[in-house]
Amino acid sequence: MIDLIRLRTFRAVLAAGSVHAAAESLGYTPSAVSQQLQALQKDTGLELFTRNGRGLAPTGVARRFAEEADRLLGQAARLEALAVDLREGRTGSLVISHIASVGVTWIPSVVAALSDEFRDLRLDLRLWEAVQGRDDDVDVEICVAHRDLPARPGFDVEALLTEPYVAVVPRGHPLAGRQAVDLEELAVERWVDNDLTLGTCRLILLEACAAAGFTPGFQYETQDYGAAVALVAAGVGITVMPRLSFSSVRADPAQVVAVELGGTALRRTIVLRTRGSLCESPAVGTVRHVLRGLAGPAGVTPPRDVTV
Template sequence: MPDSTPDLMRLRTFAAVVAEESISAAADNLRITRAAVSQQMQTLQRETGLTLLERRGRGVVITAAGRQFAARALRLLQEAGDLQALASDLREGRSGSLLISHFVSVGVAWVPAIVGTIAAEFPDLRITMRLWDLEQSAEWEPDAEIFVQHPEVVERPGYRTVELMQDPYVVVLPEAHPLAAEHSEDAVELAELGGEVWVDNDYTRGPNRQILLQACAAVGLTPNFRIETQDYAAAAACVQAGAGITVMPQLSWQTVSPLVSGTEARPLAEPTPVRTLAVRTREGMDRSPAVQRLLELLQQAATRSVVAQVSE
């Protein structure tokens, strides 16, 4: 009984014979012997139960059935080639999916432009983003995770980490506040905020808040969190309304400052709370062009943010 699933190699050989209408020419193009081509054609005809070629003199003629079979075989070979290309792309990260976890301020300041660039350069890539602050405890294994380094942040075995930047904290004050004197560039000592009403901006109680509380503890300060919000923008708006002061990382302030007026941000000192921003990627993704491009764009964004902080 004929086999209904011909070998792809024999289909490629048959396609070469049809294109050249010659076993000899096909053998030359494929760089194999004429005997090998003839043997493959005999096997293919036996597998299909069809007469695909007929001898005529010293050459061959493609039968009507052979031409019909060849047309379908060419489509199958194209699909097989596409499948092989897809497998290669998936191995190298040129298509498939890219799963990115990030925290809020980076999601506003960096991620949109970075994702736009990657989407343009890798048009077949599906990009999924998740909020790191909410996913820390989930069973989530992103390809790349932008996070805040801290002893309380769970390590991820099988990931490689690259540090991006140091992000100092600032205090956001109503512009009428004595510590927000016009044109003042002096840092505010953390201990000076002891008598202030604080607007909380980190409902997750994550590493950003822990870094701040550790700095406060170093000077014997317990923040008076009388107002609680769920994000930096809302906290800055409360400061604008005169409800109190808030402290946040400088990158976070850069993302929300265009949304408020009537406020001033001042650097903090003695000590200066600082968070370390980093990205970790799953081992095995290092060869992925999309992940390599992501790392390159993140490092560029971090450099621009550091320059902007220095110039402020």
């Protein structure tokens, strides 16, 4: 078992660049810091530092070891904070990971409801696209269902919304007056990309285009929905995105129009995954209640062949 105090001392030395600087920041003596380093190297069987004149130089092994140490120390810090919250009668903390479009359209209402009901609740909000479901300490996750979605053993899963994609076109575009268009009709258009991470939503789009017999020609590549819609407003091309994503942009209707794509092939399902051990948590119950209301019963379509 690795001692956390020794691990923190190691990270302090690595960050400060010397034993003396680390000792000063930690409030230890230099000899105590050196003893902690020696004990950690003995515990792990790793050579973490080598002599460099009168100082120490980290080895390559030390830097790799530090990456995992940071994760462990972060989890320990969150556990310590939770213990303090519970000891002092506060509600605790909640880590919520969400996709970008939900962050603008739904998360403000979720946070407002939690703030009203649980004033001492500590919230950690994370962008799902930035971590791609790799954050092990997440409590609530709002993401897009797909066969490649990383598994969450021990989590409860609920489909919130199955929604269509829309084609965003300039106000004067020939398709702007249509109620719906077929995906194949967009094959000849100049496309504006809008996906920062080339993630699940883009993969769903590419698979639907492949099934329709073409590959979209992304002539302009941007990294967010807002920038893509701004290019459409400038008249340089069209872009395709989920309906909720378009809502998150709050585009000027005098400049662009969102036309729904017909058929059933191009859909995404937003799912809510919550840690099973928190199923009785009042805060998680509030999150579920608010999200269900925002998604709306009319918008929920049972997904077919969806892995969550």
